[in-house]
Every structure is written in structure tokens, then in C-alpha cells.
Amino acid sequence: xxxxIPGIGGLLARNVARRLLAQGHRVIGIxxxxxxxxxxxxxxxxxxxxxxxxxxxxxxxxxxxxxHMATISALLADAEERYRINLGGTRAVFEHSSSxxxxxxxxxxxxxxxxxGPDAALYHxxxxxxxxxxxxxxxxxxVAADLYAANALWRLPALQTAVLRICYTLGPSGHGTLAGFLxxxxxxxxxxxxxxxxxxxxxxxxxxxxxxxxxxxxxxxNVAGPQxxxxxxxxxxxxxxxxxxxxxxxxxxxxxxxxxxxxRGALAHIKYPIVIDATPFRTQAGFVHxxxxxxxxxxxxxxxxxxxxxxxVPAPG
Amino acid sequence: MADQISARVDRLELPFDARGVDDxxxxxxxxxxxxxxLALLYRNYFHVxxxxxxxxPPRGRAMxxxxxxxxxxxxxxxxxxxxxxxxxxxxxxxxMAEKFLNRLPFSSVWTARCGQLTGLPEHxxxxxxxxxxxxxxxxxxxxxxKLWKDRYSLVDFGTGFLRLAMKTKSPIVPFAFIGGGDxxxxxxxxxxxxxxxxxxxxxxxxxxxxxxxxxxLSVHFGEALxxxxxxxxxxxxxxxxxxxxxxxxxxxxxxxRR
Numbered sequence: 001x002x003x004x005i006p007g008i009g010g011l012l013a014r015n016v017a018r019r020l021l022a023q024g025h026r027v028i029g030i031x032x033x034x035x036x037x038x039x040x041x042x043x044x045x046x047x048x049x050x051x052x053x054x055x056x057x058x059x060x061x062x063x064x065x066x067x068h069m070a071t072i073s074a075l076l077a078d079a080e081e082r083y084r085i086n087l088g089g090t091r092a093v094f095e096h097s098s099s100x101x102x103x104x105x106x107x108x109x110x111x112x113x114x115x116x117g118p119d120a121a122l123y124h125x126x127x128x129x130x131x132x133x134x135x136x137x138x139x140x141x142x143v144a145a146d147l148y149a150a151n152a153l154w155r156l157p158a159l160q161t162a163v164l165r166i167c168y169t170l171g172p173s174g175h176g177t178l179a180g181f182l183x184x185x186x187x188x189x190x191x192x193x194x195x196x197x198x199x200x201x202x203x204x205x206x207x208x209x210x211x212x213x214x215x216x217x218x219x220x221x222n223v224a225g226p227q228x229x230x231x232x233x234x235x236x237x238x239x240x241x242x243x244x245x246x247x248x249x250x251x252x253x254x255x256x257x258x259x260x261x262x263x264r265g266a267l268a269h270i271k272y273p274i275v276i277d278a279t280p281f282r283t284q285a286g287f288v289h290x291x292x293x294x295x296x297x298x299x300x301x302x303x304x305x306x307x308x309x310x311x312x313v314p315a316p317g
Numbered sequence: 318m319a320d321q322i323s324a325r326v327d328r329l330e331l332p333f334d335a336r337g338v339d340d341x342x343x344x345x346x347x348x349x350x351x352x353x354x355l356a357l358l359y360r361n362y363f364h365v366x367x368x369x370x371x372x373x374p375p376r377g378r379a380m381x382x383x384x385x386x387x388x389x390x391x392x393x394x395x396x397x398x399x400x401x402x403x404x405x406x407x408x409x410x411x412x413m414a415e416k417f418l419n420r421l422p423f424s425s426v427w428t429a430r431c432g433q434l435t436g437l438p439e440h441x442x443x444x445x446x447x448x449x450x451x452x453x454x455x456x457x458x459x460x461x462x463k464l465w466k467d468r469y470s471l472v473d474f475g476t477g478f479l480r481l482a483m484k485t486k487s488p489i490v491p492f493a494f495i496g497g498g499d500x501x502x503x504x505x506x507x508x509x510x511x512x513x514x515x516x517x518x519x520x521x522x523x524x525x526x527x528x529x530x531x532x533x534l535s536v537h538f539g540e541a542l543x544x545x546x547x548x549x550x551x552x553x554x555x556x557x558x559x560x561x562x563x564x565x566x567x568x569x570x571x572x573x574r575r
Contacts, residue, residue: 118419121439122341192422194430196342212332227340237336271425273342294335 002026003213004063004102005050006093007070008042009033012108012173015206016067017042023210028061030054031070043301049089057094065104065213065269068093071145073110073177079138086141087148094152097159104160106212107149111167111198111222112139116272122196123277126220135268150220162217164209166275167220167224170296172303178234180260181270183304186243187235188259189270190250191243194232196273200225201291201299211285225289226276231270237297247271321502322352325407326334331375341444343409346428353384357400362531363500367399369451369492369538373408378401378445378487379541381452382478384566385460386468387497388506388520388527390415392536396494399536412452413437417515445485453478455559458517462506469574470497474563476555484548488541493569496534501527537573539565 003020007013008029017027018039029035032045043061047053047145049070060230070093090107103302107232115132130143152161168178171278178199181187200208200223208223235242247267255261262270281287292298326349334383337345359365371380381400393412400410413436418424434440444451454460455474463470482489503520511518520527542565543560 118425119416119435119437121437121443122434123439163408190422191427192424194426196429227334227338228342229334229336229338230342230344233336233338241491292334 001065002028002061002063003065003067004028004030004057004061005067005069006030006054006089007068008067009035011173012169012202012206013067013069013207014038016069016209019206019210020213023214024088028057028063029107030057030130036289050084050092054092055096058100060100062101064102065106066093066097066102067106067108067213068149069108070235071109073142074107079141083141083144084173086145091148094149094156094159098156102159103275104213105152106209106214107146107161107163107211109146109149109163109165110142111165111224111274111276112269113146113165113254114274114276115139116195116268116274118272120272122273122275124222124275125277126222127259128282132268136266136302138266138312140214142186145234153219160216160218162212162283163220164212165169165220165222165276166205166208167198167200167222167274169202169205170199170300172299173202174300174304179304181231182235182240182300184260186233187240187263188250188254189231189242189244190247190267191244194230195269195271196228196275197234198224198228198273199234199293199296200289201296203310204289204291207290208281208285208287211287212281215285217281217285219280221281221284222276222278223287224276225291226293228273228275234297238301285310322356323349325401326348326352326415328406329409330406334451340546341432341434342429343432344430348409351427351431352398352401355394356402359395359402363395363496363529363534365395365399366533367403367538368535370399370403372490372538372540373400373404373450373539374488374490375404375408376448377404378448378485379450380445380478380487380489381450381480381492381538381568382455382489382562383452383492383494383536384471384570385454385456385497386463386494387501387529388461388503389459389501391529392494392497393452393454395534396492396536408450409550410450410452412454413441415458415517417517422526438481439533441478441481442485445481445487446511451487459492462518462520463498463503463535465498465502465504468502469570470568471563471570474559476552476559479544479559479562480548480554482548483544483546483550488543489527489562490541491539491565491569493537493539493568493573494534495573495575499532499575500529500534503527529575535573537569539569
């Protein structure tokens with residue numbers, strides 16, 4: 001199958017691309033960041049998905065499938081830029097897919113879609129609307145992109161669309177929101193709160209995305225691996241020190257003193273859990289995770305032993 | 318005693334991982350700490366007597382349904398302790414916590430780590446479908462708000478628990494809790510002050526604070542009730558079954574009250 005991956009420069013997307021190659025698929029990538037050292041078999045187009053040159057890639061190559069991974073999480077760019085990339089980019093991907101004969105599309109979204117709050121059910125199912133947007137407006141662009149992708153299910157019935165809401169990824173790349181929390185000098189916690197974090201090994205996440213494609217899923221699916229763990233347990237397993245601070249103090253200190261940079265709204269994500277029920281995906285895609293929760297943390301620790309340098313990270317998204 | 322408690326925690330038939338955490342975030346470490354405290358209260362302070370324990374299924378889904386009494390959920394804590402300390406194998410009764418508990422620091426963590434999830438229909442259904450032991454007080458916060466003089470009465474029961482029992486094909490094990498109103502004799506409730514701290518109300522006793530007296534408490538479990546149906550029946554049909562549960566609990570209270 002000829003598969004186009006917008007956002008191929010991201011670490012998870014590269015992992016997906018390598019797996020597709022290994023399975024004998026042809027992979028074409030779009031990403032202005034490029035991919036230094038990419039496998040020769042991958043045809044790379046360092047262009048912006050919203051520009052005319054990206055449409056030309058669709059027109060010329062006529063991919064059969066698209067895995068859309070060109071979204072960015074909060075705080076990597078200002079709000080306007082995020083909206084342009086996440087919503088504008090998603091719109092461009094679906095419009096080009098519809099215009100140039102793509103048969104199948106996988107939108108890779110995030111489980112933070114559901115939001116974190118005190119009155120939310122512990123396990124979110126796909127039928128639930130997003131919540132708590134009022135307290136964390138930085139997620140609005142990703143939620144909008146998710147909803148836009150999901151409406152292709154009825155708007156573009158000829159396009160086999162799968163919207164994935166994947167939990168946090170963790171692994172030896174050290175990439176992602178949870179890894180960011182663990183890579184700082186301290187793991188910030190809101191005093192008196194210790195939410196469950198739902199995470200999946202990055203290899204399992206990449207495999208799940210490939211499975212969504214090869215099993216020709218249609219619909220909206222939560223994607224998770226093993227059971228969630230409390231943040232304090234993850235930190236302890238990773239050999240990290242936690243720094244529980246009263247919420248008001250933490251809000252003042254984030255981004256300083258070795259603490260990750262977080263928006264005020266993002267504090268809800270370290271107070272309350274976002275945990276998902278991924279049963280439909282497991283059943284319909286036949287997905288089984290390889291790494292349990294403790295092994296997943298260990299693979300991260302092996303690559304990033306305790307005592308590493310503090311690195312500012314983006315907010316959950 | 319600490320070792321006995323840890324041994325009982327180990328015998329809980331819950332899917333704990335290698336770190337002693339289950340898929341709802343219930344933690345063996347937190348349970349051991351809490352049950353050490355509850356065991357002291359249960360055995361040495363309230364001298365709780367539990368009757369009818371064989372009516373609680375040793376495993377599989379079931380719903381414990383009983384009366385509330387005494388300004389705070391002391392009854393819930395003692396029913397949880399009874400199921401843990403007296404049943405063999407021990408079971409973790411999982412209640413539906415008041416929403417404000419999840420908003421407060423520390424109480425948010427301890428309720429969650431001990432399996433007392435926020436009172437939401439989604440949680441109740443999921444726990445039953447996971448073959449857990451759910452504990453329900455259909456009187457809700459109005460039940461704990463009962464004054465001392467009304468301690469043996471029952472206020473209106475909600476109907477959601479019965480629909481859920483039908484939908485999930487779960488047996489209802491009725492229970493009567495006796496003595497909560499004597500341990501914490503509420504003379505009045507302060508609703509405005511409660512609102513300020515996010516709680517439904519603050520109970521006031523003759524000694525002002527809702528600190529329990531060391532009175533003897535008892536919990537009486539009755540024979541399980543099963544209701545056939547889908548849970549989608551009309552209100553009238555459901556209400557008849559709810560009344561049946563309520564009457565059973567009222568009769569058990571009457572039989573065992575002091």
C-alpha cells in the first residue's frame with residue numbers, strides 16, 4: 001500500500017514509518033522539519049501541509065492511505081500558530097485526501113481530548129464529549145482538530161476514517177508529555193493529589209497506529225496499553241524525586257527552578273486523571289500491547305537514568 | 318495486627334500489578350494503612366458486630382444496599398471494614414464517594430487509592446461489570462443528614478441503583494446499619510457552612526464537632542434479592558422493586574434497633 005504520512009518528522013511518526021516499510025508498504029512523508037538520516041526508501045517532502053506544494057504531493061503520488069500525524073501539542077507554539085497547524089493542517093489533509101482518491105485515513109489524536117476534572121468518570125469511552133475546555137483552553141485546537149476529523153465519518157463516507165485518541169507515550173526516546181515530566185530535575189505534583197497517568201510504550205503506540213491502518217478501522221477509538229499508574233508510582237519507578245507543592249505555589253513556580261513549563265490550566269492534568277477504556281480498539285484491531293506498565297517505565301529509565309539535566313517541556317496535549 | 322492486615326490485603330482478589338496497584342488505582346499500600354486504622358475503630362472503639370455475612374457473595378459482582386445514619390459516612394467505613402476483616406477471602410467494598418471529596422487535597426488521593434470512586438453511574442456500572450463488590454446508600458447525602466430523632470427512619474431511595482442491578486444482573490444484598498445515629502447524634506446541619514467548604518452540609522452534635530462516641534455498632538446483612546429485567550422498565554415498575562428493597566431494610570432496622 002502507498003501510505004502518506006504528514007508529520008513524518010516526529011519520533012512516533014518515524015517509528016510508524018519504519019514499521020510500514022518493514023511490512024512492505026511504500027511510504028511518503030511530508031514534514032517541513034525533514035528527517036535527517038531517514039531510510040532511503042522513504043520519499044520525503046519538506047513542505048508545510050497547508051501549502052500548495054503539499055497538495056502537489058497528493059496529486060502526484062495519489063496515496064491509497066494517509067496517517068495524519070502533523071499536529072503539535074500546546075505551548076510549542078503560540079495559540080494562533082497552533083490553530084493554524086492543528087486545525088488548518090487537519091482540514092488540508094482531509095480535503096486533499098478527498099480530492100485525490102485516498103481511500104483510508106488514520107487521524108492520530110490524543111486522549112487529553114477528554115480533559116481532566118474532579119467530576120469526570122475514571123474511564124472515558126469514545127462516546128463522551130470533551131470536558132473542562134473552559135479550564136484548559138490551550139487544548140481547544142486539538143479538540144477542534146479531533147472533532148473535525150471525526151465529522152469526516154459522515155461528511156466523507158467514501159473515506160475510511162479512523163480517529164485514534166492515544167494515551168501518553170513513554171519509552172527510550174524520552175519524547176512526549178510524560179517523559180517531559182520525568183526528565184525535569186523534579187517531578188512536579190500538586191500537594192494532596194496523585195492522578196493516575198495512562199501511558200503506552202512508544203513501540204506499542206506505533207504498532208497500534210499501524211494496526212489501525214492494516215485492519216481498516218472506521219470510527220473513533222481510544223488507544224491504550226497496560227493499566228494506568230499513579231504519577232507518584234511512575235516517578236518512584238523512574239527513580240525520580242517528586243516535588244509536591246500547594247497548587248497556588250506550583251502555579252507560580254512552573255517553568256522555574258527545574259520544573260517543567262506548564263500553563264495554569266495544565267495543572268488540572270496533574271491533579272485529576274485522564275484514563276481511557278480502549279476495549280473496542282483491542283477487539284476490533286486485534287491489538288495486544290507488548291510492554292506492561294513497569295517495563296515501559298524501565299525502558300525510559302534505561303535511556304534516561306535519574307540525575308539527568310532539567311529540560312523544559314511542553315504542557316500536556 | 319499490622320501483619321494480619323497486610324496478609325488480608327494480599328488475599329484480596331483484585332488484579333493488582335507488581336507494584337500493588339490495580340486498574341482503578343486501588344493501592345495495596347494505602348489499603349493496609351487505612352485498614353489498620355479501621356480495624357482499631359471496628360474492634361476496639363465501636364466493637365462492631367456483623368451478622369449475616371454469608372449473604373455477601375465471596376466473589377463476583379454484588380451490590381450492598383443499606384441505610385445511612387450518623388452525620389458522616391461512618392456506616393460506610395464500618396461496612397467496608399466488616400467485608401475486609403470478617404469475610405473469607407476478604408473483599409473490598411467499593412462505595413460511591415461524595416463529589417466534594419475528590420476536589421479536596423489528600424482526600425482525593427486516599428478515597429481513590431482505597432477504591433472509593435466518585436459517585437457516578439459510570440463508575441458503579443464499570444465496577445459491577447468488573448465483578449466488584451459495590452456499596453450503595455440509596456438515600457445519598459440526605460441519609461447522613463438525618464437528625465438523631467430520625468436515626469431509624471429511611472428517607473426517599475433513588476432508583477438508579479435498582480436499574481443498574483437489573484442491567485448488570487447483580488444481586489442486591491440489603492443491610493441495616495445500627496448505631497450510627499447514636500455514635501454521631503446530629504442535632505442540626507449547617508448547610509451554608511458546608512457550601513463554603515464544598516460539602517453538602519456540616520453536622521452539629523451536642524459536643525459541636527461530628528466526632529463519634531464509642532457506642533456499639535452493628536451491621537446486619539440480609540438474604541440477596543434478585544430482580545429480573547433490563548433496567549429500562551418504566552418508573553412505576555422500578556419504584557415497586559425499590560420499595561421492596563426499602564421495606565426489607567426497614568424491617569431489618571426494626572428487628573435490630575435498640
